[in-house]
Amino acid sequence: MEYATFYVGEDLFGIPIYLVQEIARKAIVYPIPGHDSRIEGLMNLRGRTTAVINLKRCLFKSDVTAAPGQRKKMIILETQDGLPQEALDMGLNAEDEPVVLLIDDVHKIMDGERGAFYPPPAHVNETYIEGVMKSDEDLISLLSIPKLIKDLVTHMEVENHGS
């Protein structure tokens, strides 16, 4: 399977290519005041209002600055309807509505078997990391999109109920 790999800060992450609908330059995002800071805001995606998730704020507690020369991009995630049969066969799932991830830069599309990802080391307390793969000199963390989105949605629900 192929993976779309990208940078958050100087760290490399990957997601299955089937979960990607498109990779684009950073577009205008309209902030939502007082909301979860992990949600960068909303954007107009071909006429549909779509939430933009700031991956950096999801993955790192402290501030991580972009490396020199990086150019921010967006990964527009595929919807459940758009997943090809191969993806479904592999048990991949997506949201019904499009979601956008804000990343620091794209890296490349690379081949890798799921088995090539090792479980993250025990001391890495990272909720959304499913595994880690070594590619040449790089360490690529496999990101679990469903977990990430679930966590965000849960958090929003708690907040909404709380208010």
Next chain:
Amino acid sequence: MAVNTSATKSFSIFDPSIRFEHREFYEKIVSELNGIFPVCNQGESTAVEISANSTEQEQITELMKRVENFSGELLDVTKKLFDQYYVAKEELHESILHTTAYNKINTLDRNLLERTCDVRWWALETAFSNCIQFYENTKKEAVNILGLLERIPLKERGAAGDSDTPEAIGDEKKALQECLEGVKKGLGNFSILLREGALESLISVFRELSGQLESSPEDAKVLVDFLRRMAQLASKIEYACYRLEDINNSYTLYRDLVIADSEGFIIANSNSDRRSIVLGMSVKEESWFVKALETKNGTEYFAQDIYKSKVEDQLSLVYSTALRENSDENGNVTGAMGVFFDFQGEAKIILEEYMPMDGDGAISDGCYSMFTNSRGKIIASTDESILEVGESAHIPRKNRVLNDGDRMNSYLVFEGIDSAVFSSRTDGYLDYRGLGWSSHVILPKSHIFENDTDIDTYNISAEELLSSKIIPDINKQTYHKVQDDKESIQLISLNGIVFASKLGKRGGALGPIFNQITKSGDYVTSRMEDLLKEMANGELRLNLKALENFSKQAIDLIDRNLFERSADIRWWATDEYFWKALLDPTEENFIRAGNRLKVINGSYTMYRNLVLSDANGDIRACSRTELKNELSKINVSDQAWFQMGMRTALSNEYAVQDVASSNLEKNKERSLIYSGGVRKNGEREGDTIGVLGILFDWDTEAKKILQTCLPQDRQGMIIEGSAAIYTNSQSEIIETTDGELFPVGMKLDLPNQIYDLKAGDTVSGVLEYRKKRYIFGSSRTKGYREYEGLGWFAHVLRPIF
């Protein structure tokens, strides 16, 4: 100031200036980009093969079209990039070399302005007006004496011994008669007595002869008085020569200084080697003499452009003015003074400055520099076998025929080499309007478009540079355009692969196509980035060179200025008003000395005060007479300028105390004091009887120079945040254009490479100061002529961001 340059240059890839490796590089890029088009066609065909779905086919075709569009744009950007690369190089070189050409003519003008002051000031020296007036009066009296000699016969002499045969007596009489005729001839044609030794010889003969004349006691007395007068005249001429020598010993920029009577006969000169030729010579035909007599008062002068004067055996540049009765600047004209500037020596120094040097310390092959006069004739050059003095310069007419202040550059083949010539015509300096001269710098074209050195040594990345203020916006825009295109191609390729993945196995055929597009796109854009980085390196290197030049200009200008100060002090310390007052220390004499200092200070406004101290270090007179009471309470015997001045052994020595605070100027942070020992009777050696100190208006003059050495952008605006600074040998700031960030008195911590510089050397690089990064150029003084410099440095800094 008009900058006349040729129409905006555009470099096609076929321009001969484009280096071979760049042309090859360009062709590789074009070939790679051209390779993308068939790949895209293949992609479109593959779309039809792998999918019957028209929407999918359209999506793939759309992607391919976008790749083709970006490839086409990249082709255009590539061409633009080469154009910008070479334009940037050319523009920066133009800016540096125009400045170089301008600096050369401006340095000469600054020097010549001082010369116009010199001649007007020296012409007021009493020794010269005294000498001429005495000469004229003696000449008139000689007419009477001649009449007297016509009347008085020689004594008749009979035989007084055995040897006094009639023949011997006859021979002696004949010899006496000849002597008498000789004396008459001398007195009748008085100017021939000006020839070296002629007057002394006539006096000797005349003295001997006067005993042999049958004169009445009254006539005898007249003759004795006249003889005494003649001896006085000889002594006054000798003294005038001596004073001219004193001037020349102080101001070593002259080959000769002469004074001539109103008929144009040279009475005295400074150059003892030429004295036997020059004294008594008639210069009545020479313009410098004729025009000097026409000056209306002591403020006027005449500048004689380079020409062949009888006074010298080489081409001369002469400044002249009238000598006036009683040295009064409004007095009647009694003669003229002409000062023969060492133009060739000075031009050599100036022309060689800023020229590229080879390993042997000679100007690099194919590089030349010259001055031309207003008619385009060469008056000095760095290679007289090729650029011959007196000949027309073989450069384009537009470089030869410039208006005041114009600059011009052209390309030409010079001595078989593709070259560029940068010309700048004088716009004068302050009151000095110049003589319409131009300076020209000729360099091989390859020098402008040569390879740039690696910037790794400067600890600044190309990416940093490309986002810095050093790089012009147009180049930054190209950099961003290349990065945008690179990103676009990258995104198209990635999305193509994403799209192909959705087609499952069918999409496998598209993979290699998108991979090829990615590969070609990466190759092209990274090569273009390399070229942009190379361009950024070049910009950095040339900007560093410009800063080096500015720092060199700053230190050179102050050195030249301070040389003039060292000349002033040496000359003034011999002034009779000062030694007379110190030898006979009456209140009246010191008032006279003070008034004399005031007159000098009135003409030389770059001094804040001039002070005369006695051997004990007590200030006895000053030019700012209103400060006399206050200063007379000060004893300066513990101050360096006084102690060093007292220790000078010769009148052509001087001392200078580095910039420091002084109790002579309580309202000033820093003073720069030059001093010279005063000797009895203005002698050239011997014990000092006091010290003359001159307080240079350091901060005003130094700041003025530093302001002219700040880097400018291409619109001629001073670059914000830049600074020019002088530091002394202890790294302490002694003057600055930015008193807040670089205050006077602060020790400036700079890289060792600066403080390790040898005299006259320059260095440039990148430094960090108060968390801000700068590019800098620094130069260390090498002095100028007898002024050895004080180990100072000039630094010019420009912020990177």
